[in-house]
Amino acid sequence: MAPTILVVDDAAEIRTLLRTYLEAEGMDVHEAGSGEEAIRLTADLSPDVVLLDLGLPDLSGLDVLGRVRATSSVYVIVVTARAEEVDKLVSLSLGADDYIVKPFSPREVVARVHAVLRRPRLDSVAADDTLRFAGLTISPSSREISLEDRAVTLSALDFDLLLALARKPGRVFSRAQLLEQVWGYAFYGDERVVDVHIRTIRAALGDDGSRYVGTVRGVGYRFIGTPADRT
Known part of the structure; x- marks a missing residue:
């Protein structure tokens, strides 16, 4: 089955750009323009990856990340214009799996999505693998x-x-x-x-x-x- 990706950004043009590139890779892409919508769609869709902007109109992206992480282990890649190290470190400490700074190459974002979808890249083990x-x-x-x-x-x-x-x-x-x-x-x-x-x-x-x-x-x-x- 095609992996499900949720793109969260208040800028429609960025959502469209990422959707175009991700769909070209055979992925099932959904969009959210606000934090509340992102939280709802994460619960409804159970996506494989969430691409999350921090600068949302209603909630802080960090608040969204915290609420999503409280109920889901979905891979979250922060895609944001915030380049300050503190924003990156806080995002990672809250459970983000990756951090990409705008402006970005859409191909790089696609590569990062493929990378997290390949996890875990660890050797397979026997049935009783505990x-x-x-x-x-x-x-x-x-x-x-x-x-x-x-x-x-x-x-x-x-x-x-x-x-x-x-x-x-x-x-x-x-x-x-x-x-x-x-x-x-x-x-x-x-x-x-x-x-x-x-x-x-x-x-x-x-x-x-x-x-x-x-x-x-x-x-x-x-x-x-x-x-x-x-x-």
Whole structure:
């Protein structure tokens, strides 16, 4: 089936431009010109990807992102004229999967959409694919996480990032390696985007965050949870 894309922007000409390029790639495209409409259509359509502008006429795009992320793990790519680093970092911390600054190349947007649709770019595993560690279980097939019998909710990208680390316990990944494996395309922005998502994962895991995801200074990150069969 064709992937469903929701384009959210108050500028009709931008919606039309993106729709033209995305439909040329065989995608099913829907449009929203306001935040409230975007929230409603996300619930009604369950799209695969939302392209979200931050400068909407009724709600802040960040408010829309927060409300969407509270109920859905849909991939969200922010497409906005706001180039300030703080806007990017806040968007990513709220669960955005990517961030594109206007003016943009429509072909780049299409490439980014294809990239998130290819996730997770992780090796397939056996039918019983649950990863079990001391106090923590991660199920790739159901995309569920349990910490001491408490459900942990992560965005799609944060889940993929944690899973990439957890599948190789003890291995140190550089930021560039994580960008290549999880983001799934050549990333030309600041590698610190990885740091933002690591902080989000640790926050979701609460006091146990640093117990499972360790920092290797000057290099990157590694998963340090103890496999359940060693407890």
